[in-house]
Amino acid sequence: xxxxxxxxxxxxxxxxxxxxxxxxxxxxxxxxxxxxxxxxxxxxxxxxxxxxxxxxxxxxxxxxxxxxxxxxxxxxxxxxxxxxxxxxxxxxxxxxxxxxxxxxxxxxxxxxxxxxxxxxxxxxxxxxxxxxxxxxxxxxxxxxxxxxxxxxxxxxxxxxxxxxxxxxxxxxxxxxx
Amino acid sequence: xxxxxxxxxxxxxxxxxxxxxxxxxxxxxxxxxxxxxxxxxxxxxxxxxxxxxxxxxxxxxxxxxxxxxxxxxxxxxxxxxxxxxxxxxxxxxxxxxxxxxxxxxxxxxxxxxxxxxxxxxxxxxxxxxxxxxxxxxxxxxxxxxxxxxxxxxxxxxxxxxxxxxxxxxxxxxxxxxxxxxxxxxxxxxxxxxxxxxxxxxxxxxxxxxxxxxxxxxxxxxxxxxxxxxxxxxxxxxxxxxxxxxxxxxxxxxxxxxxxxxxxxxxxxxxxxxxxxxxxxxxxxxxxxxxxxxxxxxxxxxxxxxxxxxxxxxxxxxxxxxxxxxxxxxxxxxxxxxxxxxxxxxxxxxxxxxxxxxxxxxxxxxxxxxxxxxxxxxxxxxxxxxxxxxxxxxxxxxxxxxxxxxxxxxxxxxxxxxxxxxxxxxxxxxxxxxxxxxxxxxxxxxxxxxxxxx
Numbered sequence: 001x002x003x004x005x006x007x008x009x010x011x012x013x014x015x016x017x018x019x020x021x022x023x024x025x026x027x028x029x030x031x032x033x034x035x036x037x038x039x040x041x042x043x044x045x046x047x048x049x050x051x052x053x054x055x056x057x058x059x060x061x062x063x064x065x066x067x068x069x070x071x072x073x074x075x076x077x078x079x080x081x082x083x084x085x086x087x088x089x090x091x092x093x094x095x096x097x098x099x100x101x102x103x104x105x106x107x108x109x110x111x112x113x114x115x116x117x118x119x120x121x122x123x124x125x126x127x128x129x130x131x132x133x134x135x136x137x138x139x140x141x142x143x144x145x146x147x148x149x150x151x152x153x154x155x156x157x158x159x160x161x162x163x164x165x166x167x168x169x170x171x172x173x174x175x176x177x
Numbered sequence: 178x179x180x181x182x183x184x185x186x187x188x189x190x191x192x193x194x195x196x197x198x199x200x201x202x203x204x205x206x207x208x209x210x211x212x213x214x215x216x217x218x219x220x221x222x223x224x225x226x227x228x229x230x231x232x233x234x235x236x237x238x239x240x241x242x243x244x245x246x247x248x249x250x251x252x253x254x255x256x257x258x259x260x261x262x263x264x265x266x267x268x269x270x271x272x273x274x275x276x277x278x279x280x281x282x283x284x285x286x287x288x289x290x291x292x293x294x295x296x297x298x299x300x301x302x303x304x305x306x307x308x309x310x311x312x313x314x315x316x317x318x319x320x321x322x323x324x325x326x327x328x329x330x331x332x333x334x335x336x337x338x339x340x341x342x343x344x345x346x347x348x349x350x351x352x353x354x355x356x357x358x359x360x361x362x363x364x365x366x367x368x369x370x371x372x373x374x375x376x377x378x379x380x381x382x383x384x385x386x387x388x389x390x391x392x393x394x395x396x397x398x399x400x401x402x403x404x405x406x407x408x409x410x411x412x413x414x415x416x417x418x419x420x421x422x423x424x425x426x427x428x429x430x431x432x433x434x435x436x437x438x439x440x441x442x443x444x445x446x447x448x449x450x451x452x453x454x455x456x457x458x459x460x461x462x463x464x465x466x467x468x469x470x471x472x473x474x475x476x477x478x479x480x481x482x483x484x485x486x487x488x489x490x491x492x493x494x495x496x497x498x499x500x501x502x503x504x505x506x507x508x509x510x511x512x513x514x515x516x517x518x519x520x521x522x523x524x525x526x527x528x529x530x531x532x533x534x535x536x537x538x539x540x541x542x543x544x545x546x547x548x549x550x551x552x553x554x555x556x557x558x559x560x561x562x563x564x565x566x567x568x569x570x571x572x573x574x575x576x577x578x579x580x581x582x583x584x585x586x587x588x589x590x591x592x593x594x595x596x597x598x599x600x601x602x603x604x605x606x607x608x609x610x611x612x613x614x615x616x617x618x619x620x621x622x623x624x625x626x627x628x629x630x
Binding site for chain 2: 082
């Protein structure tokens, strides 16, 4: 009787150690590599916007597609902070001796996509100018294998339970044409 | 063997492998993250330097002249290095700790460029970073003993020619414009059918026509890219241009219009600028690589291959390129560069960098803005004139910022540039030609003295 119990426990343990444990490690590594990939893609994407001063539809589509090539689905959040040149001086006398008053307003993913996928001569690209700020956040929306396995042992629930995330931001250095 | 033993053996084999693998992957992730971070730091520091350059040139009325611009560039380099050490978090060690990792910084200006790189300072005999002498975008064409000229190209259609033409020594400079586009009738000047009203702009078109006519008469039929020679005793040719005997680059006609991006003149001009930049930069970096022990590093510095799109940016605007190499990041060395252009400067004005004001509202616009109220009163100015500058009449104590023009930026076309661009009406085209001519005529150019004798 005792012997059987030990054998069953041993088989059970062996199964976990031989299959589940390696599977978990491998899937976590796979997520790490995806994250690395996503991080690099995001930096490149933001660098491109920063140096050219515009986001083109082709670049945006390419970025979303390359993200998809890692085998997961992602939520891409774009935020452009547009520098307002006017406050801080011309009309108000008090501003004459001041420097560094920068006012920004933000546009977000849906507004940017409206312009990108819109119609008319301005469609197909979102132009920015020198001094604007770009920031891009990416996180996965599907459940990866490593998340699934982890949930099997200890469960993590909620909307923000992503494992692959990347963000990049910076100041636009060129006025888009 | 019992299954338990097998499991133990299996774990003994798998566990170290998976731990090692995970450590390695984590390490790689760190390296790439650090590389991205350094890329960002480099590009931000370069942007700071460009901004410093812009601020200094706005407030320096002689910024286009040789010694004065060296001072602005020195200040810009200082702000680059300060920004770099602060961002890298090594400001405690001072700027000298980071300099050995900077093999070169390049400023491409209107008619040439400066390289800042380590070399022997002849005054002190010390091997250190200095701004090397200005290098023009110039190339020599040798046809025979009676026709041997050097041509300085610029970022636009202005060229300087000096050397022997038809057996006589000449030195001339001017803008190239298609002669048939400009017609002069008494005091009326028209360009591409549009009457030019601005007096300074008229001067520009008259002089451009005269200069281009001279080029067409004297050099147009002789010069092809295959005549290009390296400076030196034995008249070495450029392998890049060999065999191109058909392109009459200086024969300015409707099909070779310098205003067109794809004209033979522009194609050749870009190739020349790129070649000269590449050669000089390459030799600066290679020479530092051979002598880098003098600054305490043994990294093998190499010039990275710049992308086509980056070359285009370089030869279309005043630009700064910075290189940073040899900084250890984890299990490898950082090797990166950054190209940042400076569209607001006093050196060079492209068609896109002219803003227009009109009498209908108190905003300045781009030429194709839908919000322009009164087209017939449009006047164009350089974009840099709309920048805030220090009122120099008040002295240091009463520092005050002023604007040359009191108009605000248009929210449609300048602050948010995603607008429906309007087709150019004849009034707008006239404003554009007037502004272009006037601004080009007013720009200070280093070759201007040549026409005075």
